[in-house]
Amino acid sequence: MKLFTVPQIRAWDAYTIAHEPISSLQLMERASTAFVKWFCERFDDRCTINVVCGMGNNGGDGLVIGRLLLQKCYNVHIFVVKHSAGGSADFEANLARLHPMTTVHWITESTDIPHFAQQSLVIDALLGSGLSRPTQGFLAEVIQKINDSSATIIAVDIASGLLADTPNALSDIIIKPDYTVSFQCPKLAFVQPQSAEYVGEWQVVDIGLSAAYAEATATPYFFSTASFINDFKISNRRKKYAHKGSFGHALLIGGSYGKIGAIVLSSKACLRSGVGLLTVQTPRCGYDILQTSLPEAMALPDWHWMVNTTVPNIDGYSAVGIGPGLGKDPLTLQLLRELLPKLTQPTVFDADALNLLSEHRELLTLLPPNSILTPHPKEFQRLLGRPWQDDFDKLSLLQTFAQQHQVIVCLKGAHTAVALPNGTLYFNSTGNPGMATGGSGDVLTGIITGLLTQGIPPHQAAIFGVYQHGAAGDRAAQKCTQPGLIASDIINEMGW
Numbered sequence: 001m002k003l004f005t006v007p008q009i010r011a012w013d014a015y016t017i018a019h020e021p022i023s024s025l026q027l028m029e030r031a032s033t034a035f036v037k038w039f040c041e042r043f044d045d046r047c048t049i050n051v052v053c054g055m056g057n058n059g060g061d062g063l064v065i066g067r068l069l070l071q072k073c074y075n076v077h078i079f080v081v082k083h084s085a086g087g088s089a090d091f092e093a094n095l096a097r098l099h100p101m102t103t104v105h106w107i108t109e110s111t112d113i114p115h116f117a118q119q120s121l122v123i124d125a126l127l128g129s130g131l132s133r134p135t136q137g138f139l140a141e142v143i144q145k146i147n148d149s150s151a152t153i154i155a156v157d158i159a160s161g162l163l164a165d166t167p168n169a170l171s172d173i174i175i176k177p178d179y180t181v182s183f184q185c186p187k188l189a190f191v192q193p194q195s196a197e198y199v200g201e202w203q204v205v206d207i208g209l210s211a212a213y214a215e216a217t218a219t220p221y222f223f224s225t226a227s228f229i230n231d232f233k234i235s236n237r238r239k240k241y242a243h244k245g246s247f248g249h250a251l252l253i254g255g256s257y258g259k260i261g262a263i264v265l266s267s268k269a270c271l272r273s274g275v276g277l278l279t280v281q282t283p284r285c286g287y288d289i290l291q292t293s294l295p296e297a298m299a300l301p302d303w304h305w306m307v308n309t310t311v312p313n314i315d316g317y318s319a320v321g322i323g324p325g326l327g328k329d330p331l332t333l334q335l336l337r338e339l340l341p342k343l344t345q346p347t348v349f350d351a352d353a354l355n356l357l358s359e360h361r362e363l364l365t366l367l368p369p370n371s372i373l374t375p376h377p378k379e380f381q382r383l384l385g386r387p388w389q390d391d392f393d394k395l396s397l398l399q400t401f402a403q404q405h406q407v408i409v410c411l412k413g414a415h416t417a418v419a420l421p422n423g424t425l426y427f428n429s430t431g432n433p434g435m436a437t438g439g440s441g442d443v444l445t446g447i448i449t450g451l452l453t454q455g456i457p458p459h460q461a462a463i464f465g466v467y468q469h470g471a472a473g474d475r476a477a478q479k480c481t482q483p484g485l486i487a488s489d490i491i492n493e494m495g496w
């Protein structure tokens with residue numbers, strides 16, 4: 001699914017209105033109907049609902065939502081904050097339609113702001129994507145009062161006061177919703193850690209905007225949903241006469257004294273991703289551990305007891321993964337230095353392989369094109385050599401890094417962002433905080449290396465691997481709960 005900026009979404013609305021054809025008023029009705037459908041599936045008519053509206057089209061949505069819920073016999077109170085002299089045309093039209101049904105409570109000064117009871121629901125339709133300046137005055141007071149209440153808050157399209165495509169100032173006063181129900185496509189802010197408390201649990205509802213516009217309009221941002229991933233047509237079916245040679249031979253290099261578990265986890269995930277053969281190079285202290293815990297893997301023990309030091313002969317391997325548990329010993333650095341120019345096969349760099357690259361930045365120029373780097377935010381900061389100002393700055397640095405080095409970077413976290421060498425970004429839709437546990441990233445390295453080994457092109461291996469890793473994590477969390485989840489559970493739930 002493509003992710004669009006607010007100006008693009010506005011153009012998308014206009015295109016749909018011009019080409020469907022449909023009036024903007026009808027589109028507002030359609031959007032609000034989709035919201036109400038989502039709402040009624042979750043909340044029954046015993047609750048008290050406060051719809052708090054502004055005077056733009058987001059407020060217009062609020063008025064329609066209020067009307068539709070009244071028609072369904074919900075207990076609805078509608079408030080309008082008078083923040084401008086007149087409302088948008090569609091707001092005014094819907095205000096007129098509401099009049100015979102109920103009294104609208106106007107909030108024109110601070111004393112008009114109601115108390116929102118603990119058990120009630122607040123539907124936030126104050127401001128949407130038309131936000132043009134920070135909220136101030138009694139509009140900000142209303143937001144503050146809603147936030148201070150214990151009511152359940154549901155934002156229409158986007159939380160009032162939250163900017164969709166650019167960072168907010170720390171001082172901005174913004175609704176902190178429990179849920180955001182957004183129209184047609186997620187906003188960029190929804191996949192940024194800094195906006196988390198201004199988004200809550202979010203869901204996109206389809207309002208039938210033009211498919212032709214979406215198809216024809218370019219964007220660097222994508223959201224990897226199940227249907228998007230299915231388009232890669234990566235099959236889990238095997239041909240009857242397939243043999244282990246049909247699925248490639250992976251080489252993983254990692255582990256050091258005390259961190260053999262990391263490379264074992266990667267190895268296990270790599271095997272479960274479907275490779276035909278796997279060889280694992282570890283220091284000698286890892287030999288017994290690996291052979292005992294994973295008899296399916298072949299071991300290539302280094303002469304060194306504690307760390308990896310020897311450049312393996314990489315001929316014959318379909319793909320390489322290096323980094324989990326690797327350590328940063330000077331001998332291991334030497335290995336990496338000598339290995340890099342020899343690599344002709346697709347390669348994944350993770351963990352300490354990335355840290356070594358960060359500390360010896362001249363090595364970055366030796367990365368083969370389309371290599372896959374899988375840093376978590378701290379590792380990415382080290383690779384950059386400097387921190388970012390905010391999440392949007394981080395994304396732009398990520399795009400620039402991938403373009404400059406012609407590599408694929410999977411910046412891990414909730415909504416892992418995969419940056420391609422052409423600057424496009426794919427935000428992942430799967431995964432959960434249960435995966436914030438040691439070893440989860442090692443599993444991802446194994447999965448992506450395994451996909452590369454089977455001949456899947458690097459950009460697909462990265463996007464698909466990240467998606468399937470998160471999906472396996474979601475299945476694991478269902479079984480073990482989020483706190484109970486450990487990295488091995490992700491491996492046990494693998495399969496697609």
Ligand SMILES: NC(=O)C1=CN([C@@H]2O[C@H](COP(=O)(O)OP(=O)(O)OC[C@H]3O[C@@H](n4cnc5c(N)ncnc54)[C@H](O)[C@@H]3O)[C@@H](O)[C@H]2O)[C@@H](O)CC1
Pocket residue numbers: 010013024027028029031054055056057058059061083084088126127128129130131132133134135136139156157158183
């Ligand atoms: N056809 C469409 O365009 C559709 C739009 N929809 C809704 O329309 C919304 C966007 O509508 P609008 O563009 O009218 O935007 P808003 O509803 O966000 O309101 C913008 C108005 O508020 C004012 N404003 C902006 N920031 C302010 C601030 N901080 N304090 C006080 N006033 C402020 C602006 O000057 C403008 O008059 C979407 O979020 C969505 O909810 C939906 O109805 C779906 C269809």
Ligand SMILES: Nc1ncnc2c1ncn2[C@@H]1O[C@H](COP(=O)(O)OP(=O)(O)O)[C@@H](O)[C@H]1O
Pocket residue numbers: 351375376412413414415416430431432433434435436437438439440441442443444469
């Ligand atoms: N809150 C979260 N939501 C979704 N996925 C998460 C979350 N926290 C961590 N993960 C995933 O778990 C993995 C953690 O990787 P990493 O930090 O490298 O762990 P480790 O180094 O211990 O293996 C990443 O793939 C990341 O996307």
Ligand SMILES: [K+]
Pocket residue numbers: 058124125126127128155156157158159160
């Ligand atoms: K809103």
